[in-house]
Amino acid sequence: MNTQIDIAQVTFKNPIMTASGTFGSGEEYSEFVDLNRLGAVVTKGVSAVPWEGNALPRITETKSGMLNAIGLQNPGADLFIKRDIPFLKKYDTRIIVNVCGHTQKEYLDCIEKLNEADIDMYEINISCPNVEKGGLSFGTDPVLVEQITKNIKKISRRPIIMKLTPNVTDIKEIAKAAENGGADAISLINTITGMKIDVEKRCFELANKTGGLSGPAIHPVAVRMVYEAASVVSIPIIGMGGVATAKDALEMILAGATCVSVGTANFMDPYTTTNIIDGIEDYMKRHNIEDIKSLIGQVK
Numbered sequence: 001m002n003t004q005i006d007i008a009q010v011t012f013k014n015p016i017m018t019a020s021g022t023f024g025s026g027e028e029y030s031e032f033v034d035l036n037r038l039g040a041v042v043t044k045g046v047s048a049v050p051w052e053g054n055a056l057p058r059i060t061e062t063k064s065g066m067l068n069a070i071g072l073q074n075p076g077a078d079l080f081i082k083r084d085i086p087f088l089k090k091y092d093t094r095i096i097v098n099v100c101g102h103t104q105k106e107y108l109d110c111i112e113k114l115n116e117a118d119i120d121m122y123e124i125n126i127s128c129p130n131v132e133k134g135g136l137s138f139g140t141d142p143v144l145v146e147q148i149t150k151n152i153k154k155i156s157r158r159p160i161i162m163k164l165t166p167n168v169t170d171i172k173e174i175a176k177a178a179e180n181g182g183a184d185a186i187s188l189i190n191t192i193t194g195m196k197i198d199v200e201k202r203c204f205e206l207a208n209k210t211g212g213l214s215g216p217a218i219h220p221v222a223v224r225m226v227y228e229a230a231s232v233v234s235i236p237i238i239g240m241g242g243v244a245t246a247k248d249a250l251e252m253i254l255a256g257a258t259c260v261s262v263g264t265a266n267f268m269d270p271y272t273t274t275n276i277i278d279g280i281e282d283y284m285k286r287h288n289i290e291d292i293k294s295l296i297g298q299v300k
Helices: 077-088 104-114 142-155 171-180 216-230 246-255 272-286
Strands: 005-007 010-012 016-018 040-046 059-062 065-068 094-099 121-125 160-163 185-188 192-195 210-214 237-240 259-262
Touching: 016 272, 040 077, 040 121, 059 210, 065 216, 077 094, 077 104, 094 104, 104 121, 104 142, 121 142, 142 160, 142 171, 171 185, 171 216, 185 216, 210 216, 216 237, 216 246, 237 246, 246 259, 246 272, 259 272
Parallel strands: 016 040, 016 259, 040 094, 094 121, 121 160, 160 185, 185 237, 237 259
Antiparallel strands: 005 010, 059 065, 065 210, 192 210
């Protein structure tokens, strides 16, 4: 039984990885999860310089998930390279670094720093607010998506995954733009913009007013968008959004995902990733499936 997956000549022992922002850089979960079993650890967002993040409160629960407006708080690339990568190198898992920025130059500056580090791939978070365009997400404009992908690809020494926002009219157009720009893979979906109001206090529950909705509530939307993206691109897709069980992960794979990222579920059960790996292996045994790749995009 073969669970190995290849993306841009990088081999993963299985298709399950963590979703950026939900697993730190692995250290806080390592006492619960054997990181050696994961296909990859996708790190928290890293910027060229430290970001403070948004004002408190920044997290609130919803009926079927959570809203967050953390603002990609992180200590910057220099400390990340010094502290977090050496920890991850202790384990037999792939390292994918999530990269964020407010301008194209900030993305490129971060990539320049990380190019010297011993990592496997970049995941480029183009859901960041583009301050040069009035704060709209980079990932909502297909012309800009293609442009920033090309510019990053020119200087990157590692394969790049473009992480797509679902807050668009047509995900197929954005996915195709990333492919046209030279992306080695795409990942989707990032969180869906939402809002929650405290009716007793008559105020917003998040200081930022809006936040990113994640968790089980967005899973059907994510599956649909993975399926749509897979219909127009030939590069691998990493599916994410409300994945909490092996069944959820298999839905993503059958819809066209090559790999699957697990996010919010990690907060509820730190063993979720390894439980999903076990569940996929059990599914393959029960259905006499020799190679996980034979399931990709096989929904009928």
